[in-house]
Structure formats: C-alpha cells, structure tokens
Amino acid sequence: MILKKIDQLTEILLEIKKQNPLIHHITNYVTANDCANIVLALGGSPIMADCCEEVEEIVSMASALTLNLGTLNEKTANSMIIAGKKANRLKIPVILDPVGVGATQFRREMLKEILEEVEVAVIKGNLTEIKNIYGIREKAKGVDSVNDGIFYEEKKGLAIEVSKKFKCITVITGKEDIITDGGKVYIVENGTPLLAKITGTGCMTASLISTCCSVTENYLLASLLGVLIMGICGELATIENRGLGSFKVKLFDHISNFTKEELKKGRFYEE
Ligand SMILES: Nc1ncnc2c1ncn2[C@@H]1O[C@H](COP(=O)(O)OP(=O)(O)OP(=O)(O)O)[C@@H](O)[C@H]1O
Numbered sequence: 042m043i044l045k046k047i048d049q050l051t052e053i054l055l056e057i058k059k060q061n062p063l064i065h066h067i068t069n070y071v072t073a074n075d076c077a078n079i080v081l082a083l084g085g086s087p088i089m090a091d092c093c094e095e096v097e098e099i100v101s102m103a104s105a106l107t108l109n110l111g112t113l114n115e116k117t118a119n120s121m122i123i124a125g126k127k128a129n130r131l132k133i134p135v136i137l138d139p140v141g142v143g144a145t146q147f148r149r150e151m152l153k154e155i156l157e158e159v160e161v162a163v164i165k166g167n168l169t170e171i172k173n174i175y176g177i178r179e180k181a182k183g184v185d186s187v188n189d190g191i192f193y194e195e196k197k198g199l200a201i202e203v204s205k206k207f208k209c210i211t212v213i214t215g216k217e218d219i220i221t222d223g224g225k226v227y228i229v230e231n232g233t234p235l236l237a238k239i240t241g242t243g244c245m246t247a248s249l250i251s252t253c254c255s256v257t258e259n260y261l262l263a264s265l266l267g268v269l270i271m272g273i274c275g276e277l278a279t280i281e282n283r284g285l286g287s288f289k290v291k292l293f294d295h296i297s298n299f300t301k302e303e304l305k306k307g308r309f310y311e312e
Pocket residue numbers: 140166167168184185186214215216217218231232233234235236237239240241242243244245246268271272
C-alpha cells in the first residue's frame with residue numbers, strides 16, 4: 042500500500058518539475074523570501090503580490106494561491122478576499138495558513154471574513170491555530186503553538202471536524218503531523234524539533250503544499266507530500282548538524298535535491 046502511495050506521490054513531484062507552476066502568495070514579510078525560495082527549490086515559480094489592484098491579474102496566471110495571515114492588515118486581508126474569489130472562479134486551489142490567529146481579535150475577525158468569502162482547498166496550521174479556527178479560544182503567545190501535548194486522538198478528531206466544517210483538507214503540524222479530508226487520515230512521523238527552532242518552517246510547509254496542489258486535483262495526497270518533504274528534509278538536515286544557520290541551509294539543499302529515494306524515508310500511515 043505504502044509503495045503504491047510512494048509512486049503516486051512521486052508522480053506529483055515529477056509533474057512539478059515538468060510544469061514549473063506559478064505559485065501566487067499573499068503572505069507575511071517575515072518569511073516571504075524563504076517561502077519564495079522553497080517553491081523554487083521544489084521546482085515551482087513563486088510570485089509574492091498583495092496589491093489589491095493587481096491580485097486578480099496575478100492569480101489568473103497562477104496555478105495555486107497561498108494566503109498567509111502572518112503580518113495581516115486590512116489592506117492585505119481585502120486583497121486576500123479579492124484574489125481568493127478569483128481563484129475560486131478559476132478553480133485554482135487556495136491554501137490558507139492562519140498564522141497567529143489565536144493571538145488577536147483582529148486576526149480572528151479577518152479570518153472569519155476570508156472563510157465566508159473564499160472556498161479554501163487546504164487549511165494548514167499548528168495546533169493552536171487550528172483550535173482557534175474551530176472556535177476553541179486558546180490564546181496564542183504569538184505565532185507558535187502553545188501546547189502540542191494533547192492526546193493524539195483529540196488532535197485527529199479536531200482535524201476531521203475542521204475538514205467537515207470548511208469542506209477542505211486540514212493539516213495540523215507539530216511533533217507528528219495530521220492530514221485529513223474529513224474521512225481518510227494520514228499521520229506523518231518525520232521531522233525534528235529543530236524545525237520549530239527556525240521561524241517559518243510552517244509557512245514554508247504551506248508553500249510546499251501549494252506547489253504540490255498546483256499540479257493535481259488530489260489535494261489530500263498533495264498535502265501529504267508537502268508535509269513529508271518538510272519532515273524528511275528536516276531530518277536529513279540534522280545529520281552532522283553544527284547549528285541553526287547551517288541547518289537551514291541544509292534544509293534547502295535537501296529540498297532542492299528531493300527525489301523518490303528521499304520519499305522512501307517517509308514514516309507515515311493511513312487510518
Ligand atoms: N517537535 C517536533 N518534532 C518533529 N517535527 C516537528 C516538531 N515541531 C514541529 N515540527 C515540524 O516542523 C514543521 C513546522 O511545524 P510547526 O507546527 O512548528 O509550524 P508553525 O508553528 O506554523 O511554524 P511557523 O509559524 O514558524 O511557520 C512541520 O514540518 C512539523 O512537522
């Protein structure tokens with residue numbers, strides 16, 4: 042079963058290299074450069090554009106749209122809705138990263154508006170963010186998850202409920218990652234605590250998922266692939282690790298060299 046999955050995932054990987062899809066991001070200014078480079082490393086082509094006058098034109102050229110709430114303001118929230126609606130009309134997948142949504146009332150209100158106006162293909166967040174999306178008010182310290190210690194069954198149940206509520210794929214990142222469409226659930230065990238020590242590995246995971254979703258209609262498998270790439274490459278980057286700086290460089294090295302061989306290092310199962 043897993044071997045067949047590896048073949049299907051490899052097909053997505055090869056399709057990205059073949060198509061070099063354009064991935065439109067409306068994202069935060071902290072990790073925008075890393076997100077652009079991660080898309081390039083995987084074989085896609087990034088464009089960051091958030092001006093409301095041009096987002097419809099940009100998204101019309103793109104194959105996926107990433108909306109990241111990391112440094113949200115009223116203007117970018119408005120651009121997200123304009124671009125998201127256009128993406129829906131064009132049937133381009135929209136990937137939402139609700140960064141820090143537990144931190145403030147403003148983010149929660151804007152997120153609600155975006156989700157009312159835009160159909161999202163994938164919602165990806167850490168546990169605190171996904172709890173808040175579902176209306177569980179866990180106050181976030183900032184953009185990081187405050188507690189990854191809840192029971193795995195509870196985390197899985199939450200992801201399933203979010204998928205049912207918003208009719209989308211839900212990804213919860215953390216020590217183990219959960220990916221579900223509300224029916225099937227994948228659990229990914231790859232990763233390293235070092236991934237949580239550099240900012241933006243969650244944002245970059247969303248960019249990887251977008252890039253994978255841009256070449257297939259199977260958003261569940263595409264999300265699984267994006268998560269696996271980050272987890273496996275994170276593990277590989279710990280080999281002879283000298284510190285966080287070189288860890289990040291090695292993470293990019295491994296993503297740019299990622300093939301079916303690396304995919305076989307995936308530790309995931311289906312429920
Ligand atoms: N303790 C851990 N062990 C293994 N992998 C981890 C651990 N914590 C996070 N990860 C991995 O790190 C990546 C980012 O997940 P995380 O939940 O930290 O994102 P995030 O909080 O949204 O990050 P950011 O906001 O900085 O972008 C994922 O690939 C996840 O699997």
